[in-house]
Amino acid sequence: MARIFSGIQPTGIPTLGNYLGAIRNWVTLQAEHECIFCLVDLHAITQFQDPATLARQTREQAAVLLACGIDPAGHIFFNQSAVSAHARLAWIFNCVARLGWLNRMTQFKDKAGKDREAQSAGLYVYPNLMAADILAYHATQVPVGDDQRQHVELTNDIAQKFNHDYGVDFFPEVAALIPPTAARVMSLRDGTKKMSKSDPSDQSRINLTDDADQIALKIRRAKTDPKPLPADPAGLEGRAEARNLIDIYTALSGETRQGVLDRFGGGGFGPFKEALAAVLVEHLAPIAAETQRLLRDETAIDAVLRDGAGRAGAVAEPIVREAERLVGFLR
Numbered sequence: 301m302a303r304i305f306s307g308i309q310p311t312g313i314p315t316l317g318n319y320l321g322a323i324r325n326w327v328t329l330q331a332e333h334e335c336i337f338c339l340v341d342l343h344a345i346t347q348f349q350d351p352a353t354l355a356r357q358t359r360e361q362a363a364v365l366l367a368c369g370i371d372p373a374g375h376i377f378f379n380q381s382a383v384s385a386h387a388r389l390a391w392i393f394n395c396v397a398r399l400g401w402l403n404r405m406t407q408f409k410d411k412a413g414k415d416r417e418a419q420s421a422g423l424y425v426y427p428n429l430m431a432a433d434i435l436a437y438h439a440t441q442v443p444v445g446d447d448q449r450q451h452v453e454l455t456n457d458i459a460q461k462f463n464h465d466y467g468v469d470f471f472p473e474v475a476a477l478i479p480p481t482a483a484r485v486m487s488l489r490d491g492t493k494k495m496s497k498s499d500p501s502d503q504s505r506i507n508l509t510d511d512a513d514q515i516a517l518k519i520r521r522a523k524t525d526p527k528p529l530p531a532d533p534a535g536l537e538g539r540a541e542a543r544n545l546i547d548i549y550t551a552l553s554g555e556t557r558q559g560v561l562d563r564f565g566g567g568g569f570g571p572f573k574e575a576l577a578a579v580l581v582e583h584l585a586p587i588a589a590e591t592q593r594l595l596r597d598e599t600a601i602d603a604v605l606r607d608g609a610g611r612a613g614a615v616a617e618p619i620v621r622e623a624e625r626l627v628g629f630l631r
């Protein structure tokens with residue numbers, strides 16, 4: 301039984317991208333594996349967060365994940381800052397990872413944009429903290445969307461260099477588990493940009509708490525091109541927005557692209573968009589309703605996270621203490 305670790309930043313309501321790329325996988329993996337899921341608030345502050353908003357969003361995000369089916373009793377569910385082992389191991393990894401490795405990280409380049417000099421040092425070393433999250437538990441499987449692939453590869457580079465430098469075989473190799481479809485859900489406004497919970501435009505994404513009217517409106521307004529839908533998947537090449545909508549549909553309905561195009565190919569986007577909105581509402585309405593129910597008792601949510609943090613710490617503490625001993629820290 302592999303140990304699974306994954307995380308999500310509490311910087312907004314989880315989106316359909318988070319759901320199809322990661323959360324849905326987390327829920328199913330629980331049936332067969334020991335899972336540890338984390339709200340990564342240390343990662344969130346690599347870009348400034350208003351304190352009251354961060355606290356509220358951490359709780360809201362916990363509610364959404366519980367509503368999606370994360371089982372906090374059978375598995376471990378907590379917020380990162382509550383377990384100090386993450387930050388301690390991350391510091392060691394800051395001293396193991398090379399600047400050249402971090403300079404290759406595409407997500408830093410995307411997030412920093414042109415203004416590199418003005419970014420926090422935390423944003424730059426963010427992937428080292430992510431490696432610490434995973435390796436503090438000796439987890440070996442990491443269910444993520446496609447955008448995290450490079451960070452998981454870096455985790456292996458860090459583990460190997462640590463093992464090599466200290467002459468041990470201590471940190472295991474880890475594998476990214478990336479879904480076959482919808483591993484990179486794109487913005488509804490721009491098919492070249494990833495759907496993101498922190499995009500300034502709410503119209504660019506479906507939030508897991510959107511109601512049926514919001515979903516229908518966003519899908520109706522979703523950017524498309526003027527051509528009809530193609531009869532076969534090859535016709536989606538070069539049509540990023542059309543492909544994105546078809547892929548969302550296939551990921552939710554379990555059909556193939558060809559199956560969907562057999563029904564909607566040759567026609568305009570109108571009827572397809574209506575069907576897409578319906579399938580989204582069918583999947584997301586129960587999550588939104590359960591989230592609202594859970595948020596009526598904030599104390600209960602905080603207690604779930606506190607309990608998870610206690611159990612996470614019990615797993616991570618001996619592993620990180622051993623890493624500290626290997627490095628030569630006196631106790």
Ligand code: TYM
Pocket residue numbers: 305306307308309310317318319320321322323340343429430431433434442443444445446447448482483484485486494495496
């Ligand atoms: P975050 O918060 O950006 O996203 C959480 C998860 O959702 C996936 N995802 C997507 N998948 C498909 N399409 C999209 N448009 C989309 N947007 C996001 C992400 O790939 C991710 O799996 N660095 C991570 C959090 C993290 C982590 C970790 C993950 C911190 N420590 C350790 C795994 C293991 C992040 O910012 O995810």
